Amino acid sequence: MLLPYLAIVLLAVVTIYSAVGSFRQKPDGEPAAPGWVFPDGTKRSARIFVGVATLLLAIGLGAWFKINGSSVNPNSLPRSWRFMIPEGYRGWVRVEFEIPGAPPLPAEAGQIVLKIPPTGLLRTSSPEQYGWAKDDYVFYASGGLQPIPDSGAGKLIWGKINHTVESGSSGKRRYEEFFVGTQQQFKDQAEPSKPNDAPKDSHVPAAIP
Amino acid sequence: MLPFSLYFVTAVVTGFHLYALLSVVVYGVPLNPLELVSWLGSFALLVAAYVSLFRPRAAARVALIACLAMWCFYAPALANFVRAKLDKSPAVSEGMGPRRGTARATPRPSESACL
Numbered sequence: 001m002l003l004p005y006l007a008i009v010l011l012a013v014v015t016i017y018s019a020v021g022s023f024r025q026k027p028d029g030e031p032a033a034p035g036w037v038f039p040d041g042t043k044r045s046a047r048i049f050v051g052v053a054t055l056l057l058a059i060g061l062g063a064w065f066k067i068n069g070s071s072v073n074p075n076s077l078p079r080s081w082r083f084m085i086p087e088g089y090r091g092w093v094r095v096e097f098e099i100p101g102a103p104p105l106p107a108e109a110g111q112i113v114l115k116i117p118p119t120g121l122l123r124t125s126s127p128e129q130y131g132w133a134k135d136d137y138v139f140y141a142s143g144g145l146q147p148i149p150d151s152g153a154g155k156l157i158w159g160k161i162n163h164t165v166e167s168g169s170s171g172k173r174r175y176e177e178f179f180v181g182t183q184q185q186f187k188d189q190a191e192p193s194k195p196n197d198a199p200k201d202s203h204v205p206a207a208i209p
Numbered sequence: 210m211l212p213f214s215l216y217f218v219t220a221v222v223t224g225f226h227l228y229a230l231l232s233v234v235v236y237g238v239p240l241n242p243l244e245l246v247s248w249l250g251s252f253a254l255l256v257a258a259y260v261s262l263f264r265p266r267a268a269a270r271v272a273l274i275a276c277l278a279m280w281c282f283y284a285p286a287l288a289n290f291v292r293a294k295l296d297k298s299p300a301v302s303e304g305m306g307p308r309r310g311t312a313r314a315t316p317r318p319s320e321s322a323c324l
Binding site for chain 2: 004010047054
C-alpha cells in the first residue's frame, strides 16, 4: 500500500518547506527576496483559477454524494442489516455472498434480513453492502424475536470481520463472520486447539458445543 | 502556485489516509486520539493552502503548525515501523485500512451445534 509512504514523504517535504518559508530572512534581518520557490503572492489569474476549480470540485462532490446517497432509487438496497440468529446459538456465524444459485437476501422494513440457520452458515447470491450502517442482531424462536446486545457490558457479538479471498476457479469469495457468545466464550475459542480439532471443511462455521 | 499545490496535495493525501485509518472505528477498533489530532492537522494544511494564495508567509506558519500536529501521529507510527523492520519481526498492523481481505488465524472446531 503506497498511500502511507506517500503521506509521510509529502509531510516531510512540507514540514521542511514551511519551516524554511516561515523563518527565512537575510543576514541583516530583512525578509528574503521572493522567488519562484517562495513567492510573495500569487497572480490574480491563478487565484481565479483556484477559486473556480474549488467551486467546481465542491459542486461535483455535492452532486456525487446526493446521487449516491439518494434513497429514492428503487434498485438501491438498504445498508442496514438485521441478523436473525437461532435462539441459544453460540459460536461463529458466517455469511457468504455472491454464491451462484443461492437465494437473495430479503428486505423488510428498510433492512436486509439475514436469517442464520442453526448451522451458523448462510449462503446468498446477494452482494455484500459497504458503507456506514447500524446493524441489528436478534435471536429468533417460536416465541418471537429477542434483541442481542452488540455493545456494552453484556454484548454477545464479537470479532466481526469481512473477508475477500481469491480462490482459483471461482474468482473472489466474499464473506463476513462474527462470533456470538460471551466475552469468555470468545476468548476460550481463540485458545489454540488440538491439531485434531482443526476444521477440514473451511466453509463450515464453528459453534461451541 | 507551488506552496498551494504542495500544501493542497499533502492535505488531501494525509487526510484520505487518516480517514481510512479512522474508518475502522466502525469495526469496534478504539479511536486513537493522535489520529484525530493528525486529521485536524490535515484540515489546517488545507486552510494554509488557500491562505498561501494571499499571504504566503502566514500560510507557511500555519502549515508548519499543521505539520507538527500531523507528526504527533506519523512520528510514533514511523518509529514503530522502523523498529519492527530492524527487529525483523512482523509489524503488528501491515494494512492501514479496514480489515478487508485478511484471514483469521484462529482455529475453530468443525462441528456445528447450538447450546
